[in-house]
Amino acid sequence: xxxxxxxxxxxxxxxxxxxxxxxxxxxxxxxxxxxxxxxxxxxxxxxxxxxxxxxxxxxxxxxxxxxxxxxxxxxxxxxxxxxxxxxxxxxxxxxxxxxxxxxxxxxxxxxxxxxxxxxxxx
Numbered sequence: 001x002x003x004x005x006x007x008x009x010x011x012x013x014x015x016x017x018x019x020x021x022x023x024x025x026x027x028x029x030x031x032x033x034x035x036x037x038x039x040x041x042x043x044x045x046x047x048x049x050x051x052x053x054x055x056x057x058x059x060x061x062x063x064x065x066x067x068x069x070x071x072x073x074x075x076x077x078x079x080x081x082x083x084x085x086x087x088x089x090x091x092x093x094x095x096x097x098x099x100x101x102x103x104x105x106x107x108x109x110x111x112x113x114x115x116x117x118x119x120x121x122x
């Protein structure tokens with residue numbers, strides 16, 4: 001989830017210790033960077049348990065197998081770029097100085113739909 005935090009308090013804030021994120025059922029726990037990455041990465045062709053349908057004949061199987069290998073390589077490169085970008089913009093942990101505005105992403109394991117609440121802890 002993309003978030004923008006503006007610190008208009010006189011104190012430096014630490015994300016996430018100074019914030020409370022809640023949903024309809026109560027407080028939510030933030031996911032760490034690696035947990036968020038694992039939930040979002042592409043693994044259609046790298047998942048060894050996913051069925052991959054190959055062609056009918058021997059030649060088709062060789063071509064299909066090569067295609068899956070190429071698709072795995074493309075998927076791996078996309079996942080690597082995604083991780084680097086996620087790492088660059090992931091907000092947890094981060095300090096927000098008084099008067100600063102911070103924009104980034106956080107990971108939450110929630111269902112789509114219900115609104116979330118972000119509040120400063122007292």
